[in-house]
Amino acid sequence: MTATADTDLGFAGPGALAAMVRAGQVQPTELVELYLRRIEQLDPRLNAFRVVRGEQAMAEAETVDRSGPLAGVPIAVKDDAAVSGEVATRGTRSFGPPATADSEMVRRLRAAGAIPIGITNVPELMIFPWTATTANGVTRNPWNPERTPGGSSGGSASAVAAGMVAAATGADGGGSIRIPAASCGLVGMKPSRGRVSSQPGGAGWLGLSTYGGLARTVADSALLLDVMHGALPADTDRAPEFSGSYVQAAATEPGRLRIAVSRKLPPGLLGRVSADQRGAWERTAALLSAAGHEVVDRNPAYGLAQVEFLQLWMRSIYEESLTVPDRALLEPSTRQMAAGGRFLVPPARRRRLLAGRARITALWDEFDVLMTPALAKTAIGAEGGYGRPAPLAVDIAGRFTPFTPLFNLTGQPAVSVPAGLGSDGLPLAVQLVGRVGAEDTLYSLAGQIEAAAPWAQRRPTVS
Helix, strand or coil: CCHHHHHHHHHHHHHHHHHHCCCCCCHHHHHHHHHHHHHHHHHHHHHCCEEEEEHHHHHHHCCCCCCCCCCCCCEEEEECCCCCCCCCCCCCCCCCCCCCCCCHHHHHHCCCCCEEEEEEEHHHHHHHCEECCCCCEEECCCCEEEEEECCCHHHHHHHCCCCCCEEEEEECCCCCCCCHHHHHHHEEEECCCEEECCCCCCCCCHCEEEEEECCCCCCHHHHHHHHHHEECCCCCCCCCCCCCCHHHHCCCCCCCCCEEEEECCCCCCCCCHHHHHHHHHHHHHHHHCCCCCCCEECCCCCCCCCHHHHHHHHHHHHHCCCCCCCCCHHEEEEEEEEHHHHHHHHHHHHHHHCCCCCCCCCCCCCCCEEEECCCCCCECCCCCCCCCHHHHHHHHHHHHHHCCCHHHCCCCCCCEEEEEEEECCEEEEEEEEEEECHHHHHHEEEEEHHHCCCCCCCCCCCC
């Protein structure tokens, strides 16, 4: 197979690859070999993978089910989910033994025919929107290796954007799917709280975090959620039931929607939206208006939601830190964040926060979708705020990613959608936010945007 053929197949996407496997046009072993070659070629520059499961993936390719929706498709798994036989380090230098079974999300992906080919890098305890750790070094953006791929699902986003894998898992507790997707020119859906099972670990980050996927197109993102969604009896949160097809939704016109557009930063955050991101937001609003939607400038009533998120986030970091076997090995900023969560958010405040999560959802009584910029600026430097004191790192994160965290509080679905390239050649994106349980509406709208302004033909510098 030629290098050009390798590249074309590497960027074909999970839906197309699975169709080729089902038709007998390509073998799962050939796909594993293809992506292993690409990882060997590209990952030394990007550092997306902590572990590459070459031998295991080849063995699994020999026996994988070739009839499923992800038949024979190699995927990457973020380093926070249980994969049988592998350790989930969460970006730390202190961790437990290998998992004895797959998490429910990974089990569903395998049952659909997917083959986990590697484990991707994350920032320590998935705290910040960059991917750099003492344990595993700096992960880089394939559009410009001097920039971050975002975080915390940065390794997953870098791997998918560079064509080192067809798709990858992520998890989002404050934007950790949407931020890397926006930084790397991908589609990243944060599903509604309870849409994807969190078993066996339970709800992450006190219910802020949910699993999801990263892909290059709307249809492939929808395919991943079709495979992954569904709660188990042990899950504490359950999204409204959905019995349809997200792939079908992505291919269906949404009808005329009422869409609120806003670029107001939630109170409590400093910074500003760059001219490039503002332009992408304005162009997308014009595109939606031209498509026949009612597009209205309207800001959500954010109130003190950002303060509530910050408190719940810090408390969740403290509780997450308690699960690390040797806490002395945690990075200084992680220990500072954990200490803040312990002392600033005592148990009584924790209970009040969980009982009364920020109520900013009145906007969706009047509108179907809110559109914001996905980020305030294009991807920042590769190390982000790594090594900085926690207060400074939090400020850097807030100035970079002001629009994503609050919808982890509300549990609403939100998706990052590519919206062109900035003057620096880096991806731009918008965020679409829907009512709880309305991922299908977001996929329909995102699919309409993609059809009007396609992005899949764009490939990053390192690919």
